Amino acid sequence: MTNQTALPHDHEHCIDSALTLARELCTERAVKLTPIREKVLEIVWRSHKPVGAYDVLDTLARSHKAARPPTVYRALDFLMAEGLIHKIESLNAYLGCGEAGHAHESQFLICRTCGTAEEIVDGALDAALDAATKRSGFAVERKVVEIAGKCRRCQMA
Amino acid sequence: MTNQTALPHDHEHCIDSALTLARELCTERAVKLTPIREKVLEIVWRSHKPVGAYDVLDTLARSHKAARPPTVYRALDFLMAEGLIHKIESLNAYLGCGEAGHAHESQFLICRTCGTAEEIVDGALDAALDAATKRSGFAVERKVVEIAGKCRRCQMA
DNA sequence: TATCGGTTGTTATGTTGTATCATCGCCCGA
DNA sequence: TCGGGCGATGATACAACATAACAACCGATA
Numbered sequence A, B: 001m002t003n004q005t006a007l008p009h010d011h012e013h014c015i016d017s018a019l020t021l022a023r024e025l026c027t028e029r030a031v032k033l034t035p036i037r038e039k040v041l042e043i044v045w046r047s048h049k050p051v052g053a054y055d056v057l058d059t060l061a062r063s064h065k066a067a068r069p070p071t072v073y074r075a076l077d078f079l080m081a082e083g084l085i086h087k088i089e090s091l092n093a094y095l096g097c098g099e100a101g102h103a104h105e106s107q108f109l110i111c112r113t114c115g116t117a118e119e120i121v122d123g124a125l126d127a128a129l130d131a132a133t134k135r136s137g138f139a140v141e142r143k144v145v146e147i148a149g150k151c152r153r154c155q156m157a
Numbered sequence C: 001t002a003t004c005g006g007t008t009g010t011t012a013t014g015t016t017g018t019a020t021c022a023t024c025g026c027c028c029g030a
Numbered sequence D: 001t002c003g004g005g006c007g008a009t010g011a012t013a014c015a016a017c018a019t020a021a022c023a024a025c026c027g028a029t030a
Helices: A011-029 A035-045 A053-063 A069-081 A123-136 A152-156 B011-029 B035-045 B053-063 B069-081 B123-136 B152-156
Strands: A085-088 A093-096 A107-111 A117-120 A139-150 B085-088 B093-096 B107-111 B117-120 B139-150
Touching: A011 A035, A035 A053, A035 A069, A035 A093, A053 A069, A053 A093, A069 A085, A085 A107, A107 B123, A117 B123, A123 A139, A123 B107, A123 B117, A123 B123, A123 B139, A139 B123, B011 B035, B035 B053, B035 B069, B035 B093, B053 B069, B053 B093, B069 B085, B085 B107, B123 B139
Parallel strands: A107 A139, B107 B139
Antiparallel strands: A085 A093, A107 A117, A139 B139, B085 B093, B107 B117
């Protein structure tokens, strides 16, 4: 399980690692991590909170004046297709993927108090999902598991 | 587990039951199922597919000319608060709750081919969710579980 | 009958996401 | 070297989803 939020950490390092991994994965896959896409990925990673597309746009526009909504949505779509970010449906917002490169299903713990989202990977949970769908004869394409509440730190405070 | 979609059924009866139950629950709870709210509930129930708020608005406006977006969103908010409908976050759409009256967590199987959504109630899945959150010390307030794919019928066809 | 709270009316606006077509730049084959 | 094709980006417009803010109404009740 990743835990990006519970402890202070060197977030610049975090971002660098994510970008480096992204570059490697895109090279391997022979897809293009263009400057715009890379910049959008970096913007998303700068926050541990899911960020909205229009927030990304505002930031991107500082360095790229031609940026418009489609610019951002195209980059976000690309990054999602490559598994480099996830969309949090219940927030209409996007989050860097801490498990890029591993095939995995994403499950999120979203704190309503501090706004952070933590990606968890839980095999038992995944197995339970599979069992439930199998029973219905349902062919799964995408799983959205988003748990909202209060994180440990916010419960303390 | 409910199964609203796999078989043909008397959908009028379905709707009637839902409305009757809703009236009873609202009476018990001393909250008002006003004509607008009841009409919106009926509109949502007329489809087994999740319906968007503006689709509800279009339908509602046929019998209620003053209807505007806030009219619909207020009714939807009320119905969600009473557990009579659910919002499908990944579709920005709403679905009648087949388990109104029982406290339950909602989990959905959403067919991308035919558009129907089936609400499932699966204790094992729920337990796995609880275990995962407990491990993180996370206090759950809301669980969103939405599985998209292809339903059994659409796989056959 | 005065007023209080909950519901609805009304207007406007905010937020999120797409459609469409033009243009650019690069690679590759003739 | 030319030019055709294709993926990426530019640019404009619009569609879809949701809320803010304040006014008006209406029934219950002191």
